[in-house]
Amino acid sequence: MANDIYKTDELIARDIDAYLEKHQHKTMLRFITCGSVDDGKSTLIGRLLYDSKMIFEDQLAVLEADSKRVGTQGQEIDFALLVDGLAAEREQGITIDVAYRFFATDRRKFIVADTPGHEQYTRNMVTGASTADLAVILIDARKGVLTQTRRHSYLAHLVGIRNIVLAINKMDLVDYDRARYDGIIGDYRAFADQIGVGSFQAIPISGLKGDNITSKSDATPWYQGPTLLEYLETVEIDQTRMIERPFRMAVQWVNRPNLDFRGFSGQIASGWIKPGDAVRILPGSTTSTVARIVTLDGDLSEAGAGQSVTLTLADEIDCSRGQVITPADQPLEVADQFEATIVWMAEEPMIPGRAYIMKIGTTQATVTVTDEKYQVNVNTMAHEPGKTLALNGIGVCNIATSKAIPFEPYAENPDLGGFILIDRLNNATVGAGMIHFALRRSHNLPWQTIDVDRTAHAAIKNQQPRLLWLTGLSGSGKTTIANLVEKKLHAMGRHTFLLDGTNVRQGLNKDLGFTDADRVENIRRIGEVAKLMTDAGLIVLTAFISPFRSERRMVRQLFPKGEFVEIFIDTPIEVAERRDQKGLYEQARRGDLKNFTGIDSAYEPPEAPEIRIDTTRLSAEEAAEAIIESLSMSF
Known part of the structure; x- marks a missing residue:
């Protein structure tokens, strides 16, 4: 009897080990849900969590109790309550903050960000989109394509998301009308072509009733595409692009625990590095070679994009937080004037000439907008003149920094081309930006030294x-x-x-x-x-x-x-x-x-x-x- 129990425990342990091994090697998809207010984003995520069996029994009990308390339009469970964690969100029925949730299926792991739909909280949507591989753009089938739909789509494309799912929600409220569905797709495709979105996957769904979320719906026999979960499980994501680029690592911390050790710690933004590789420190022209790649688990023979490491160098050189380590023969561009797209996130407007704090990578500098070239109208995509940027405004501007900064264009390397702007008086984040390129005059106008100083x-x-x-x-x-x-x-x-x-x-x-x-x-x-x-x-x-x-x-x-x-x-x-x-x-x-x-x-x-x-x-x-x-x- 004891042996039977022992064998059973052993088998269970093997099953657990096999499960963990399988789970460990699954790919990870980060995605966001976005769209206008009350398009059903939180309900959709709640349904995904519920249908993928990612809710514990005690959570389910609390959810059922809360659903009865707030009312659920005839449904037993209000799925939105799974992600609308703030009391203010539950009272108003809207999402304010960005809610992150993890779930997994047999085929893939997921981290989903439920982002706010209200215009006042567009800044939170940009935060969620900055690390996502895919965006689920929800549209209320009754309302069609709205301004906030366009804004979120444009911002998602702007920050580099190339996988778009157009989830046309609440199809149950339009009697699953295919003509309505096709009309919305046509309107969205016309806009998508304007902003450079070449393709997207449209899916008719009902987050409340579960149509085409995890299983095909009998209510839409005319739809032959994948369910939402099926598409999320199978969509291809490029996880090798940054590994194949030249090595770049912004120094986050100079690690000096004692007199015998001095290393430079940070997360590798792109490429590979190994001991013996020649490197250059930017800004500057100092070069050395990598002596060791140190981690908590021991030294590595090589390291690549996404890994956090400490590099020790063969020479005692001057290197500090904010500088970037690159291959000696493939250095970054360094400049102090740029063209960039800025998304303004504050009630107080952006004013050219006013100084803000810029954080880019691990460095910080004072920055001013020297010229606003144009603003982007998200409804028409027209380039319109303007001197300032209001809340949620998007503009292409020239900016100047107080010091030279190593960078790559955001489209090539978000870690070294994306930045935030901070108000110098109250330390509030007021804007986010993406560098396009350095202005030519920042290279050919060096400061001239004069003898009579x-x-x-x-x-x-x-x-x-x-x-x-x-x-x-x-x-x-x-x-x-x-x-x-x-x-x-x-x-x-x-x-x-x-x-x-x-x-x-x-x-x-x-x-x-x-x-x-x-x-x-x-x-x-x-x-x-x-x-x-x-x-x-x-x-x-x-x-x-x-x-x-x-x-x-x-x-x-x-x-x-x-x-x-x-x-x-x-x-x-x-x-x-x-x-x-x-x-x-x-x-x-x-x-x-x-x-x-x-x-x-x-x-x-x-x-x-x-x-x-x-x-x-x-x-x-x-x-x-x-x-x-x-x-x-x-x-």
Whole structure:
């Protein structure tokens, strides 16, 4: 008896081992479901999980209880509840966040991302699509192709998804009408041709009733194609493309546990590497050879795309996080100006000239949009002009980074060509982008070294260059105070120059208006001019409203530490309005003067200025004396 039990246990163990071995070698398909609001994405995924027996008994019990509580339109189980995990989603009946679920069949393993359909959460859809091999685009058979259908299809194609399933859902609500099904396919094919989607698999389904999800439906005898699950199990995915490309690995971490070991850790983005291979570190021109490929499980004789490893090199060389290791004879391109497609994800619009943080691979840089070439209308695919990008806007732009970045076009290597944009004030992710190519001028305009440098210019003038940046509302007294400060500095024998907002707009910036975008560009130009003047050894004074903290911070970062002095001319708006001899505030309040700071355009006061002048307590003369006194030790 004991032997029989032992043999049974042994057989069970063998069966488990065989199952695990088989499971381990299955291919993995990552896919997303997307489309418009209430097209049935969550219900579809819930049905797939249920029909593939990927729900445990306790989960099923909770699901049945929740289904009774929220109501299920006559069905025993509300399949959407399997993936709509947030309480807000269940209450509203919509998906807000990206929900990832794993399931498996006898033929393949799957990771599915249920992405939101609401326009407000398009950014979440881009997140889910960035790692997917296939997109299931759902369409409500009653509504047909909608704007969000087009947007999600365009974004899926944009991020490199080439396998598209057009799941025409809720066919039960149109009585499984083939004419309706064919009409939707025709509408979608016309759009797909415009965006470059050469082929897609259309399937008529009902997520609620299970038609053509895991088994053929008797309600659609006119459909002879595969079920959704059958197609997902058999679709071919290219898992070798990145392995066949040249070796690239962005350094994520310099691994130095002790004095005897120094390695460079990261995930291999493409290609193969083995000990003895000659490599180059970018940016830069340093070369070496690979000594070891180290992992937690021991050294490897070779490693390829997708593996996380630590490389040790034969030479002690300078290499840090953000740099990229490549073959010595197949280096990456390095540039600081690019053309890229940007998908904007924030309520506050993207403004050219404003500085953002760019994260690409393992490196980070400051980036500005230098030119918006056009926006993409997802309904017509027309290229339309524009200066900014609003929420969910898609634009092709020229961008400039604060340092040279190793890259490959996104179409060739998403890891080294895709980036996100982060707001520098609140650290929120505001955009995602895909690099097309480097702008030619970024290669042929290297910085020219000049023998008589800024130190020499300052020495001959016997002074320390400074930028005195006066900011405040219109009517605060900036120009008056700046003029008095310059007179006092001139009397002290200092070499100065005053840049006034009104005067600059007469010439250098006469092409700019007063929109937020134009204000940003106005300050960017002034900052660059002031930088050149301080390079000449001058003490520069500026009197500009400069309403946005982000742009004042951008100018500050152009200068060595301590050389930018922010002076806040602090005047309440009611006081500034009383002093207004030009009548600008009165015009703005009547609506005759648009985008006037303090009335219908925001002013963001400095949070930590070097000098604060309270003009309700000090006269202009006293304010100028206070500034000179504060600065006397630094000249």
